[in-house]
Amino acid sequence: MNGLAREELVSLLQTRDPGELEAVRRRAEDLTLSTLGNRVYYRGLIEFSNICSLNCLYCGIRRGNHNMKRYTASQAQITEAARWCAGAGFGSIVLQSGERTDPAFVDFVEEAVLGIKESTVSQRLPEGLGITLCVGEQPREALRRFREAGAHRYLLRVETTNPGLFRSIHPGEQTLESRLSCLSILREEGFAVGTGVMIGLPGQTPEMLADDLLFYRDNDFDMFGMGPFIPHHDTPMGRETILPDCERMRLSLLMIGLARLLTVTTNIAATTALQALDATGREKGLSWGANVIMPSLTPGEFRKDYLLYDGKPCTDENKEDCLNCLKRRVEMAGRVVAVDDWGDPVHYKARVHNEGRQ
Numbered sequence: 001m002n003g004l005a006r007e008e009l010v011s012l013l014q015t016r017d018p019g020e021l022e023a024v025r026r027r028a029e030d031l032t033l034s035t036l037g038n039r040v041y042y043r044g045l046i047e048f049s050n051i052c053s054l055n056c057l058y059c060g061i062r063r064g065n066h067n068m069k070r071y072t073a074s075q076a077q078i079t080e081a082a083r084w085c086a087g088a089g090f091g092s093i094v095l096q097s098g099e100r101t102d103p104a105f106v107d108f109v110e111e112a113v114l115g116i117k118e119s120t121v122s123q124r125l126p127e128g129l130g131i132t133l134c135v136g137e138q139p140r141e142a143l144r145r146f147r148e149a150g151a152h153r154y155l156l157r158v159e160t161t162n163p164g165l166f167r168s169i170h171p172g173e174q175t176l177e178s179r180l181s182c183l184s185i186l187r188e189e190g191f192a193v194g195t196g197v198m199i200g201l202p203g204q205t206p207e208m209l210a211d212d213l214l215f216y217r218d219n220d221f222d223m224f225g226m227g228p229f230i231p232h233h234d235t236p237m238g239r240e241t242i243l244p245d246c247e248r249m250r251l252s253l254l255m256i257g258l259a260r261l262l263t264v265t266t267n268i269a270a271t272t273a274l275q276a277l278d279a280t281g282r283e284k285g286l287s288w289g290a291n292v293i294m295p296s297l298t299p300g301e302f303r304k305d306y307l308l309y310d311g312k313p314c315t316d317e318n319k320e321d322c323l324n325c326l327k328r329r330v331e332m333a334g335r336v337v338a339v340d341d342w343g344d345p346v347h348y349k350a351r352v353h354n355e356g357r358q
């Protein structure tokens with residue numbers, strides 16, 4: 001099925017026929033279970049700073065939003081959250097923040113990665129937690145330092161591969177070319193590379209989403225994190241006319257299922273944004289082919305200040321509540337939570353093997 005043609009993808013993205021939708025879902029779920037097994041990998045998500053130097057038109061923490069209390073967690077808070085994560089059996093962590101490229105920020109991220117590695121090595125995790133970074137576009141030198149410090153996965157969402165749509169949701173200073181170039185550098189520097197798009201953007205067509213899926217397949221990415229567009233009231237796109245929740249949910253689930261069918265051995269996240277549209281959104285994401293969930297480990301005092309979109313779920317819950325709730329959700333989807341396992345994408349392992357790296 002990874003030979004799906006563009007026209008077939010466009011047609012599937014337009015279907016509302018329950019039988020056809022279920023056929024895609026079942027195929028994606030069967031492929032996930034037969035190729036990757038029924039395990040779901042947790043990545044403890046630490047949103048360590050909401051300071052951002054960029055101004056994406058859809059994002060609640062854009063630099064132009066002055067109605068936002070800015071924060072940066074301390075190294076001690078990050079290490080504490082990482083230790084908790086390792087103790088709870090998660091194999092991996094995601095460090096996420098707004099985008100900055102100043103030397104102090106690069107130093108901070110490098111120190112955080114080193115601190116997490118040092119403090120989470122144990123018999124159960126001989127190399128400490130696996131670390132994914134999601135800190136935006138960075139120059140090669142910074143990425144190299146992060147990789148050498150011990151981070152080995154990187155998520156950089158492209159949001160859309162359509163040049164016109166990209167321009168309509170970003171200020172002129174941000175370009176698709178530079179995002180694509182950073183994705184190439186990440187790969188050259190040896191990271192497992194993830195990307196993703198936003199689904200249900202104003203002006204986005206099924207053809208554009210089909211092209212996004214083909215971009216996923218043809219560029220050999222290892223991981224995907226994608227979710228529905230959900231406006232934030234304090235942004236220029238906060239009052240856009242949007243598709244109904246059920247439509248954005250239908251498209252988001254189709255994108256997960258079709259990404260699974262096209263890329264087979266990659267990791268695909270059931271993102272929190274799915275749950276913002278549908279109370280069982282993450283379980284649905286798993287049943288459409290996702291195999292990763294990112295429980296929030298952001299220190300409680302900061303959670304309400306990392307609002308990329310309105311109605312973000314779980315901002316009131318503490319780590320333990322969040323974990324218990326998620327375990328139930330995973331089990332409801334008929335899956336099991338992997339313990340003490342980095343959960344690297346099979347796709348990445350095969351790629352590294354083929355490229356002759358360790």
Ligand code: SF4
Binds near residue numbers: 054056060097098136
């Ligand atoms: S999407 Fe990322 S880069 Fe853009 S404003 Fe938000 S945090 Fe900054």
